[in-house]
Amino acid sequence: MRTISTTDLAHRLRPVLTRLARRMRQEATGDLTPTQIAALVTVVRFGPLTPSELASRERIQRPTATRVLGLFEERGLIERTADPSDRRSSLVSATDRAEALLAEVRDKKDAYLAQRLDTLTPADLATLEAAAEILERVLDE
Template sequence: MRTISTTDLAHRLRPVLTRLARRMRQEANGDLTPTQVAALATISRFGPLTPSELASREKIQRPTATRVLALLEERGLVARTADPSDRRSSLVAATPVGLELLDAVRERKDAFLALRLETLSPEDLVILDRAAEILERVLDE
């Protein structure tokens, strides 16, 4: 069996994964920025969240989170409520409109990727399925 160093593999995977992520963002072709979509997805998955919790989860500064939330709220994609544990803060949750938009973005990305995967052999699909499992495990660690 061939051996490859982790550094060499990282060097090869990084640009491929970056290009794939970029192409999928382009295919989503919505009028939200990648930061706004990521924030909405995080709120959908973990919310309701305080703005500080969103900033922490997204690894962005609190003022950036505040600006992103204002834009999402203006478009009706998130709604704020008072934080019952701290009246000085608010909780943000995705609205039904926000959840619908996220579903549409995900469907466009999935369709783009599925179209590309249809050109592969069954053997390659099995290999990519295993690679997805491995990458999920790496990201969860």
């Protein structure tokens, strides 16, 4: 069996994984950009949070977070409440509509990938299953 260095393997895997992630995002984002989807995931996962906390977690400027949250509010994806610790600020939380939208995005990504996997042989699928377990272990460390 051929031995490849970890550096060479990383060099080969990185662009493949990046392209795969990009393709799945392109298939699933609809009328929200990947950045907006990421921000919405952050609100769902960490909310309720302030616009400043969203900006910090997403590493975007506060005015950008404010614009994104305005868009989400217009679409019924978030709701605002007064921040009990600072009445000048608000807390944003995801609505059920946001949760449903993100579930739809995940389903579209899964469907895209499943369609591609359907073209593989059982042996290739078994290899990818083993690779997935290995990658999960690497990411969990």
